[in-house]
Amino acid sequence: MKRWRGLKDLLVDAVHHGVTAVEVVHRRTTRATIDVVASVPGLGPPVRAVGALQDAAIAATYETIRQVNGALGAAVGLILDAAERLPRGPIDDRTPPGSHL
Amino acid sequence: MPGKLERSLSVLNAVVGDYLERRGNDLAIRMTLAHAGAPLPCEREALARAYPAATPRLAVFVHGLAMDESCWTYRGEPTRSYGALLAADLGFTPVHVRYNTGLALAENGRLLDELLEALVAAFPVEPRQIVLVGHSMGGLVIRRACHAPGSAGRAWLRRVRHAFYLGSPHLGAPLEKLGGAVTAVLKAVGIAHTDLVADVIDLRSQGIKDLGCGLAPAGGGELAPLAPGVAHHFLVGGLGPTEAHVATVLLGDAMVRVASAAARLPAGAAVPGSDVRFFPGVGHFALARHPEVYEWIRCCCAGEPSAEVIP
Numbered sequence: 068m069k070r071w072r073g074l075k076d077l078l079v080d081a082v083h084h085g086v087t088a089v090e091v092v093h094r095r096t097t098r099a100t101i102d103v104v105a106s107v108p109g110l111g112p113p114v115r116a117v118g119a120l121q122d123a124a125i126a127a128t129y130e131t132i133r134q135v136n137g138a139l140g141a142a143v144g145l146i147l148d149a150a151e152r153l154p155r156g157p158i159d160d161r162t163p164p165g166s167h168l
Numbered sequence: 169m170p171g172k173l174e175r176s177l178s179v180l181n182a183v184v185g186d187y188l189e190r191r192g193n194d195l196a197i198r199m200t201l202a203h204a205g206a207p208l209p210c211e212r213e214a215l216a217r218a219y220p221a222a223t224p225r226l227a228v229f230v231h232g233l234a235m236d237e238s239c240w241t242y243r244g245e246p247t248r249s250y251g252a253l254l255a256a257d258l259g260f261t262p263v264h265v266r267y268n269t270g271l272a273l274a275e276n277g278r279l280l281d282e283l284l285e286a287l288v289a290a291f292p293v294e295p296r297q298i299v300l301v302g303h304s305m306g307g308l309v310i311r312r313a314c315h316a317p318g319s320a321g322r323a324w325l326r327r328v329r330h331a332f333y334l335g336s337p338h339l340g341a342p343l344e345k346l347g348g349a350v351t352a353v354l355k356a357v358g359i360a361h362t363d364l365v366a367d368v369i370d371l372r373s374q375g376i377k378d379l380g381c382g383l384a385p386a387g388g389g390e391l392a393p394l395a396p397g398v399a400h401h402f403l404v405g406g407l408g409p410t411e412a413h414v415a416t417v418l419l420g421d422a423m424v425r426v427a428s429a430a431a432r433l434p435a436g437a438a439v440p441g442s443d444v445r446f447f448p449g450v451g452h453f454a455l456a457r458h459p460e461v462y463e464w465i466r467c468c469c470a471g472e473p474s475a476e477v478i479p
Contacts, residue, residue: 070177073194
């Protein structure tokens with residue numbers, strides 16, 4: 068059960084860090100495009116305003132993914148807690164310690 | 169023999185073992201003895217049960233990166249390994265170590281020092297002679313353990329007679345150096361996408377990163393000295409039929425180059441008080457289960473060395 072919990076924690080961490088890394092790339096890429104378009108005379112202020120909105124939308128999207136990921140992790144943690152509290156059968160002495168999840 | 173799950177965990181620990189340890193994740197492997205495919209507590213009763221015919225001669229085996237104790241087992245012969253052969257031929261008791269190969273070499277050295285001290289204290293028979301055998305990273309961990317803080321005067325170190333380093337990258341492994349170079353180039357490009365790829369490559373554990381320079385100081389200079397009073401044997405594999413063959417010169421044993429496995433400094437100076445044996449046509453992983461390599465280990469342990477001794 069400890070290993071299931073470890074696997075759950077690792078997956079939650081991987082999704083969290085992966086999403087954050089992709090978010091950084093996404094924001095840098097869109098910012099570069101916005102900067103190019105904003106350099107056209109007369110387009111600067113409106114394009115920057117659109118860029119700010121887009122940036123906020125991107126941040127909200129990825130933050131939502133992180134929150135859902137965290138909530139799913141917590142839910143799986145509760146399921147594992149409940150499974151741990153279930154009554155167990157007789158201990159099988161032949162099973163080597165640590166050889167099962 | 170460890171199951172598929174244990175082997176998968178060994179690989180996972182090699183890649184992100186230091187992260188798992190920092191996060192307190194239960195997938196992190198703790199350094200322990202391993203017996204019959206399972207962890208073995210370093211306690212007198214457990215050791216007595218595991219080794220009912222324990223002898224005062226211990227052979228301690230330390231595996232390499234992303235491996236476990238199954239790396240010592242001959243292919244297709246699950247009961248045949250250097251440990252089993254040493255037990256049959258010379259009366260050694262083989263002891264296998266399992267550990268998190270993603271941790272820094274210095275940390276694993278410290279943990280091995282503590283484990284061996286506990287082993288000597290709890291072993292059912294008082295050990296009089298210890299032989300250390302390390303494959304690849306395992307050899308570096310052994311050398312680190314010999315110089316771990318506080319290891320001087322340790323009971324286990326006083327009993328060590330031989331240390332065998334099988335394809336250990338004392339001066340570093342080219343693959344890790346290449347990984348470091350690729351990361352640096354990708355980061356220097358400065359584009360978001362290449363930065364992301366560089367970050368992914370950079371996720372590799374501290375244990376892997378430490379293999380880049382082995383035991384050689386990153387800024388150059390002398391290797392850490394070998395533990396005194398111990399016969400150090402550097403067993404080197406090579407893909408070619410001779411040490412001078414182009415395949416051996418370029419690729420070594422496919423993972424570690426000859427100069428690194430023989431602990432030769434770039435100028436060509438070898439580590440004093442050691443011997444080096446080259447095994448032609450033996451690749452990196454085969455060094456841990458090869459009849460000729462075993463024969464060399466057996467000869468050395470039996471006091472029949474005819475190695476090329478480096479003054």
